[in-house]
Amino acid sequence: MPRHLLEVENLTVRLAAGKAARPILDGVSLHVAQGETVGLVGESGSGKSVTCRSVLGLFPEGAEADGSLRVDGNDVLTMPSARLRELRRRDVSMIFQDPRASINPIRRIGDYVTEGMRAGGVSRDLALKRAEELLESVGIRDSHAALRRYPHEFSGGMLQRVMIAGALAGEPRLLLADEPTTALDVTTQAEVISILTGLRTERAMAMLFVTHDLELAAAICDRIYVMYAGRIVEVQSAEGLFNRPRHPYTMGLLAATPRLDADRPRGVPGRPVSLADALTGCAFAARCAHARPRCGEQEPVPQVIDDAQVACLRAEELFDE
Amino acid sequence: MSEHALEVEGLRKSFGAHVAVDDVSFSLPPGGSLSIVGESGSGKTTTARMLVGLERPDAGRIRVGGRDRSDAARGKATRLARAREIQMVFQDPYLSLDPRVTVAACVEEPLRLHFALTTQERRARRDELLARVGLGEREADALPRRLSGGQRQRVAIARALATEPKVLILDEATAALDVSIQAQILDLLAEIRRDTGVGYLFVTHNLALVRHIADDILVLYQGRVVESGPTREVLAAPEHPYTRLLLHSVPRPGWDPARIAADRRALAAALGQPPLQHDPATRSVTK
Numbered sequence: 175m176p177r178h179l180l181e182v183e184n185l186t187v188r189l190a191a192g193k194a195a196r197p198i199l200d201g202v203s204l205h206v207a208q209g210e211t212v213g214l215v216g217e218s219g220s221g222k223s224v225t226c227r228s229v230l231g232l233f234p235e236g237a238e239a240d241g242s243l244r245v246d247g248n249d250v251l252t253m254p255s256a257r258l259r260e261l262r263r264r265d266v267s268m269i270f271q272d273p274r275a276s277i278n279p280i281r282r283i284g285d286y287v288t289e290g291m292r293a294g295g296v297s298r299d300l301a302l303k304r305a306e307e308l309l310e311s312v313g314i315r316d317s318h319a320a321l322r323r324y325p326h327e328f329s330g331g332m333l334q335r336v337m338i339a340g341a342l343a344g345e346p347r348l349l350l351a352d353e354p355t356t357a358l359d360v361t362t363q364a365e366v367i368s369i370l371t372g373l374r375t376e377r378a379m380a381m382l383f384v385t386h387d388l389e390l391a392a393a394i395c396d397r398i399y400v401m402y403a404g405r406i407v408e409v410q411s412a413e414g415l416f417n418r419p420r421h422p423y424t425m426g427l428l429a430a431t432p433r434l435d436a437d438r439p440r441g442v443p444g445r446p447v448s449l450a451d452a453l454t455g456c457a458f459a460a461r462c463a464h465a466r467p468r469c470g471e472q473e474p475v476p477q478v479i480d481d482a483q484v485a486c487l488r489a490e491e492l493f494d495e
Numbered sequence: 496m497s498e499h500a501l502e503v504e505g506l507r508k509s510f511g512a513h514v515a516v517d518d519v520s521f522s523l524p525p526g527g528s529l530s531i532v533g534e535s536g537s538g539k540t541t542t543a544r545m546l547v548g549l550e551r552p553d554a555g556r557i558r559v560g561g562r563d564r565s566d567a568a569r570g571k572a573t574r575l576a577r578a579r580e581i582q583m584v585f586q587d588p589y590l591s592l593d594p595r596v597t598v599a600a601c602v603e604e605p606l607r608l609h610f611a612l613t614t615q616e617r618r619a620r621r622d623e624l625l626a627r628v629g630l631g632e633r634e635a636d637a638l639p640r641r642l643s644g645g646q647r648q649r650v651a652i653a654r655a656l657a658t659e660p661k662v663l664i665l666d667e668a669t670a671a672l673d674v675s676i677q678a679q680i681l682d683l684l685a686e687i688r689r690d691t692g693v694g695y696l697f698v699t700h701n702l703a704l705v706r707h708i709a710d711d712i713l714v715l716y717q718g719r720v721v722e723s724g725p726t727r728e729v730l731a732a733p734e735h736p737y738t739r740l741l742l743h744s745v746p747r748p749g750w751d752p753a754r755i756a757a758d759r760r761a762l763a764a765a766l767g768q769p770p771l772q773h774d775p776a777t778r779s780v781t782k
Contacts, residue, residue: 389703
C-alpha cells in the first residue's frame, strides 16, 4: 500500500482544562495522497480549521493533542522544533482566509514572499528573482514593481494571490488552504481557484482545502470529508456526496445551500454544537430529523457503505428507505 | 410619485478620481424585494450607504415614501424621521452590535429614540420584536458574546425593525453565517416581509442566493447598472456578458474556474478597463 503524503489517525485535541466541555477534535482520521485534492467541509466550530492548522503543528495555547499526524511518514506531534520549522518552510504551506489579516501591513510584498527563502539560506538577489517569478505565476501584473509595494496597495483578490505566491516559495508538496476564497466575491473566487487548480496540476501538489461551501468543495476536490462538532461524519467522492449523501447532516447541508437550479433552501433546525456543550452519543442527534433515542446515547462508529464512510447509527436503514 | 417605497434617480458618487457609483437609478415598490449584485468595487455597498445617509451623493435624487432625502438632513427631527424610514442590517454580526449592551437594551434604544412610549409599553414592544425574530427572555438578558452568529443577526434584524421602516437594507447580511443558519434567517426574513409589508434591498454578490430572496435584480459593474429586471427572467436569460459571468462564477459540479477567469479578463478588456489591481480608493473597492 502506498504511503500517503498526509496521514492523520485518531487525532484528538483538547483545550486547556475549563475552556471547553468537549474535545475540539474528536478522533479525526484522514489522509491525502500525493497530488490529491481533498476537501474538509463543515460549519463554524466543526474543527475543520483546527485540523488544518494541526498539520503544521499549530495548536491552540495549552491544548493537548493525542493520536498521530504524519507528513511523509514523519510524526508532526513529536517533531523537534527545528525540524518543525523546516516542515513549515519547505514541505507544507498554508494560505488563510483573510490576506489582510495574515500579511504584515508594514512590510513590502517582496519581503513577505522572500521571507521563507531567506530563512532557508537563499541569497537576497536570488530570492527576489524567484519571488518575481512566483508573483507572475499567480497573475500579478508588473511583478517586479509589485515587490516594492505594500499590502494596502492591493485589492483583496490580488493580495490573496500574493499570499499564494508566498506559500509556494518553499515548493511545498502539500498546500493547506483554509477558506482561501471566503472573503472574495464570486468572480474573484473563480480566478483564485483557477490559479490553485492550475498550480496543483503543474506541480503535482497535494491540497487540503477547507471550506464551508459544499458546492465549491465538490467543484474542485477529489474526495470530501464532512465534519461536525470535531468529528468526521462522512467521507465520499465529491460526486457521491452530491448524488447520494449518507449522513443526515450532509443531507441537511445540501438542502440548506442556496442553488441556482434548486428549490428554496431549507434550514437545519437548531444551532451548531458549541464548545460549552458536552457530547453524548451522536453530536448531530439534537438537530437530526431521523434521530432515535439511542442516537443520544451511543456514539456512532464510522462504517463503510458502498464507497462512502459514514458515522451514523441509522445509515443503513436510512439508505434503504 | 409616492407609489414607490424607495426611488433612486441618477445617483453618483466619486472618491477622488475614482467614480464608485455612476448614474444609478432604480425603484422598490412597497413590500418589494430588490437585490443589488456585483463584485467588490461595483459600487453596491456605496449605493446602500448613500441610501441610509452614511455617504453624501455627488448627484442624483433619493426618495423614500415619496419624500426627498437627497440633501443633507437639517436638524435632529429630520434626521430621526429619515432614520425611521430606512434601516440597515450589516454583514458582520460580531462587529455591528455593541459588546457591552444587552440584547434587550439594544432593541429598546431605537424605541426610546423614535417613539414616546411608557416604560411598560416600550418593554412590551421590545418583547414583541424579539419574539418576532425567534428570541426569548433568556437571550434578552444576554450580552452579544453569549449569542451565536445567527442569534446576533436576529438581534440586528429586531433592532432594525423597531422603527417600523418602509425599507430594510440587508448588506450581505447572511454572508457571515453558516449555510444551515443562513437558510433559517432567509425564512425569517420572508415571513417578516409577508407580515409587515417592509421592502427589502439585498446587497450581495451571491446569485444563487438572489434567486431565492429577490423579486427584482439590479446588476452593477464598475459603478454602473448593466442589467436589471425581474430576477427570474434575468437569471434565466441574462443579456449582459457581465451578468452571464456572474452566473457562471457560482460554483457547481462541472464548474470551470479557468474559463471564468479568462472571460472576466476578456470582459474587462472589452469594456475598456483593466481588471482592478491596485486600490484607487481607500475603502470602496476592498472587501
